[in-house]
Amino acid sequence: MAKSTARQPLSIGIDIGGTGTKFGIVDRDGNVLFSDEISTKGHAEVGTFIDELYNALSPLLENAGGVGRMKGIGVGAPNGNFYTGTVEYAPNLPWKGVIPLAKLIESKFKLPVALTNDANAAAIGEMMYGAAKGMKDFIMITLGTGVGSGIVANGKLIYGHDGFAGELGHTIIMPDGRLHKGTGKKGSLESYASATGVTFTAIEMLENSQEPSLLREVPKENLDSKAVYEAAIKGDKLALSIFEFTGKILGLALANAIMFSSPEAIVLFGGLTKAGDLILKPTREHMEANLIQVFQNKVKILVSHLKASDAAILGASALVWDMK
């Protein structure tokens, strides 16, 4: 198989998240041939980040037949701008202000670079290879360290007039609600329905109730969405109510998004979806409860079935095939 595709051009997909950065080398059929991961968080300076990225990608490039076989690099990054190739004021990245990321990567790798919002990249991946294949109207929502979104309408990704559309995670769901330290805003979706948000909810609920819970035995530094999940599958009531609360907020946000662009489906992706029905059931219930009649019982909630890290890498790499 390696032989028959030897002359096919390949593309590099890079998915920059708040915690880690995943990257892979992808063929036109959506096979991730090689992939790896480095830390994002660990780099206070974007320069050292790009150096490590280069060093980590180099052996993969050699394995894949050398840099000459690469058509280009596609990048998904929080607050990434398709039009300008910059990452601007990303609350979840260590680099502040306006970062000319596409340019920096282009100089280092000597390859053309296309960049967009990480969730937009994931949406393209789902549309080309995943759960949204063939759909013309859907919303992709990534539930990771933060909450990202990519909106597809009329078969096209919505970039907005300035390239920044799709920041559903920052929409305000609970006015005067929980403070988001990265943005300074109160009550945004991301401050509740991200992995970080779930941890905060756990801390709040443990503090505000006397209810016994397995979570009370978890050391504070280990109290995260994974710990909540593990307690919940053991039937821990407080852990279950953490997911119920998270689903209530997420369901409301989904209902609002549906009444806006009326998608055929919402595709969820990211760490929190691993909780399965623990989070999906309350999400679906509260979504339906907040929809006016005309939208009820017709929008699918789908969970990405692409391999954990692949959707975003695939989506980012897909940007390359559209390059002129």
Added chain:
Amino acid sequence: MAKSTARQPLSIGIDIGGTGTKFGIVDRDGNVLFSDEISTKGHAEVGTFIDELYNALSPLLENAGGVGRMKGIGVGAPNGNFYTGTVEYAPNLPWKGVIPLAKLIESKFKLPVALTNDANAAAIGEMMYGAAKGMKDFIMITLGTGVGSGIVANGKLIYGHDGFAGELGHTIIMPDGRLHKGTGKKGSLESYASATGVTFTAIEMLENSQEPSLLREVPKENLDSKAVYEAAIKGDKLALSIFEFTGKILGLALANAIMFSSPEAIVLFGGLTKAGDLILKPTREHMEANLIQVFQNKVKILVSHLKASDAAILGASALVWDMK
């Protein structure tokens, strides 16, 4: 002028609102040649509504050169569906369930009919002839008896997978907030930022405070958004705080919409915009306050400058020019 356009085909635009229905005969350049209005509210049955519409339009059609000169009829209606020509479960219309409105009008007038959401129609009108001329990404919001919206992205109206996109008025802005009697949902934008919503806010504020106000002298049956406006321009503090509160909710909703689709502008239209800066100033302030940095200070709030009733009639009529 009438002579030179004598052979030009014309179109009929009909804008059905919760209270009244406006209609006009329009040429390709967007001139509303003849127009009139009937009551919507007064017709419990859609059949008698269509009869009155026919009777009211007939003299206009004669003035315009007869029905033979009409290329077709475009209709904007709440919960109107572009794909099916139906109006479905419209909370603000007297006719419940699924109404095959396009078909009913077609049978009566013997002309082809295209139908969409009233706010979508207004958006098309603004894009072709109004404040959004030349824009590829904008959101139209109609602030009338209810709150409607039309979303344009990548130069195209978003209908969604089922034709119902753009129901921003029903998105929940204040969870567990004010009950919307038409939908049974709590805290929707429409329950605050419509003419009806402003009246409710006035009643609530008068009941919950002892503050002297000109509005206390207004008979309850005359207490509406117009009365609030008239008190506010006289400097009445309570009336001003009603607009401030309305602008707070509307501004939050606009911020959320912006973070979703990142439009170049939001075009406002309808009765409430007549209050000018009384409502626009707090709206703008709260919009900016809720936006994350990347969206701040770049989205224009525009007020439709089309003649009061024209935007929706023009937009509805514009559907006709796209007919095959």
